[in-house]
Amino acid sequence: MSPRARSGVKYALAALGVILLLIGVSLGEYATVFKKAASICFECIGIG
């Protein structure tokens, strides 16, 4: 892959990341993440 194409891919990926992040924020996914992370996850620590 040429350096120019590789550069294009990284900018495209960065744009994709931003778009997905914004979609996720608009859907309120951060609230799901918060809900899970703000209480002790017993399964994660090997108790649940």
Place this chain on the structure above:
Amino acid sequence: MVHKHSRHVIQLISAVLTNGYFSGFASGSIYKGPLKSFCVPTLNCYSCPGALGSCPIGALQAVLGGNRSNVSYYVTGLLILFGVLLGRLICGFLCLFGLIQDLLYRIPTPKCKLPRVLDRPLRRLKYLVLLILVLLLPVCATNSFGIAPPYFCKYLCPAGTLEGGIPLVLAEESLKAMLGWLFAWKLFLLLAFLLASVFLYRPFCKYICPLGAIYSLFNRFSFYQMHVDRTKCVGCHTCRDKCNMGVDPLKNINSGECIRCGECGAACPTQAISGSFLQKKPSAASRNTSPLA
């Protein structure tokens, strides 16, 4: 290139910044503030008493295994951004569990490398862990309410046991009565990885870590890139011999296995290897000069 000790200092600072809720360790509780809705770039258990942010792998499973959505745009977007910005530099410089493995490997004992015939297939195991435990099972293996447990965190992740399980159990008496076979299994896994880390360089990162698997896909395309100056390279292969991750920088400097620790660059007698955010255009002399030729 960054010296090994400087890298460990950066790793330590990162660990403190992501786990800065110190009172949690004493009280046996976790931070519940708004920062928890943001994912940190590293495998850092959100049930660690000190954790200020969320683990992206745990968060990904929480969204996928919830009953609302089978796609996690928010966490996927963050992972792409972290990956495209830094690639596996995150593994080499920011991850707490990586730092612990690094320090254990510095214990002066005989070191070993797995034979190639075993090492190569095992390197692919982390992609299977990512695909099956992190992505497929939380979507497919749900209960009657459409909810799935975080399979990777529950059955495999040693970081959760070390950062979350052990400190919470030590600080909170009531949790001790709840310990069972799962905690014993996870403790066994943790001890196995820690013991293996004394003899093998970063076994968890090489073979199991699903977050490393994700970031490895971005190494070739990340803004941070490693470079070999072919005009300076004398082809001594010191870089290859020095690399604990088994990468040959002269063949594939931005290999998915490279954690960008900089050991190759520090060892290079002619300073031919560097890493930066700037795209270096190969000179005509560089293109025509190959130490391997």
